[in-house]
Amino acid sequence: MIVSLGLARRRVVVVGGGGVGTRRSRALVAEGADVLVVAPFASADIAAMASRGELEWRQRAVSRADIEGAWLVVAATDNPTANASITLWCEEQRTWCVNAADAEGTPARVAAQSTHGDVAIGVVSLGAADPRRAVRIRDALGRVIDEGDIDVRHVRAREGRVMLVGSGPGAEDLVTVRGMRALAEADVVVADRLGATMLLDRLSHDVEIIDVGKSPDHHPVPQHEINDLLVDRAKKGLTVVRLKGGDPFVFGRGGEEVHACVSAGVSVEVIPGITSAIAVPGLAGIPVTQRGVAATVVITSGHLGPDEATRAALAEGATVVALMAVGTMGDFMAAALDAGADPRTPVAIIECGSTPRERVTRATISDASLIADETGVKPPAVIVIGGVALDGLLASKVAATPRP
Known part of the structure; x- marks a missing residue:
């Protein structure tokens, strides 16, 4: 069974300060975990994180007392006997343990994981560990999500929101990865005339597309009505993408749209774009x-x-x-x-x-x-x-x- 663990503010102990311990420590710090590294010697990265107060480093050999109260322990020393002892201690006190040197000898494994907006994907091997294979599969799946080829719209009811997406100067492959992910989440797209409008052809048929494009002598939808559209659809619990040419804040009136959302109590996010300037x-x-x-x-x-x-x-x-x-x-x-x-x-x-x-x-x-x-x-x-x-x-x- 694959389970996602929320480790923010939870004590996680990493035993070992080498390459594996460093990678695990860096990822855990990024997750907001309360990280303790126990190792007589550690990498420059661990030492730097400790000096900045991002984690605690106990510069000595591990003891059983170090893992007491931990939610998760990562045994990442270069000594198989030490890793086995740490695994046994964790088993006795019912603490999840990942043995980096012997994945099959512990009940927990760390998935090859990547995050794409509010979606995380993880890949683990069943049976013998094969981390490079898992990473390859993870990256392939991640690319499919980032390129907007999977419909990731929310199914359950949730609070509506607005995302201002800069689509770049016009070529569809100049939109950002985050912009593509936003479009894949959209229930409604409010689109300009300029920018990468061909991206609209990739959306699901039931995504509502509202054309508010302006040209020098034709303004079909006044700005205040665009603002009202964004707020109205978001208030209905929908995810709204305001797709703009270039960057939303470079002569795109994005500031006015953000202000309208904030004033109405609607969650709003700005996803920058490549400005044509x-x-x-x-x-x-x-x-x-x-x-x-x-x-x-x-x-x-x-x-x-x-x-x-x-x-x-x-x-x-x-x-x-x-x-x-x-x-x-x-x-x-x-x-x-x-x-x-x-x-x-x-x-x-x-x-x-x-x-x-x-x-x-x-x-x-x-x-x-x-x-x-x-x-x-x-x-x-x-x-x-x-x-x-x-x-x-x-x-x-x-x-x-x-x-x-």
Whole structure:
């Protein structure tokens, strides 16, 4: 029978300070157990954990008194006779014992375990111990869960909650592992137009999908109604994923949604995403900072045009990354020139970054608006202004030069 033991604040004794004892001690500390290590000598890791007060280390040979009151004992010495004696002591006082050197000689075994959100999986061998095989199976099962290929929605009634998930810049394989796990738990997904929307195709047919996507000239669901949707579904005991493009807190109004949930007494979690402001230029070969070129990057929203911080950054030669700025590109270029920026400063316009439709348009401050019009640049696009946007910068590491 496989049983999960809650060891938080419970006394666990690890006898032995070598490799096995160190691994077990580290895992038990992470579980919140009250760990006692008994060993004449121990690894640097155990010594460091003891110095930080994360566990207690008794630097001597083990005695029967050390295991009194323990919930679990791990016999991990390099002496089979000592391990057998510890196992016998535990058997006599009915304490669970794991003999790391002889799994078949004790009634308890440590499973190869991994945690995936609020689900833990464990694999043990029946009969002769085979830890490497168990780890291989555990990892394979874990990958299936992390990739969202198993429906892990809750069946029993429970308190509803909201998870704000950043889906990244657009490519479905750029969402985080935790984001995929959240989608696999979702009863409801409230989705934007941008981001990795193809992930929705992987959901079970009975997951409610609510499209609240906005485009520059079309806002079908006002923000306050989105907030109300999240709260309403969570109040019904459902797990709600708010799937957002990029990162929820980078021009995603995620802060407003968190505030609405907190105000309504709804549990809310933020799962960060890869922001398009950094990732899209990076995928196009543009580092937003580069030694000798730019040590500062300013990320700004294009909706209201350039603010004073953006103008100052343009004047100082910092990298400026403008999101949602296709419609105000002319204002940004004019502001850069008014601030004294070199008209030859490179500009890169990256449309539909990270997707098969990605297109990169190169220009300078002086002609970016004209070239964008001529080439039909359309949102969504990320605009990068600064020396880092020079074509071929990664290969040559040269400073900005005039556009041919």
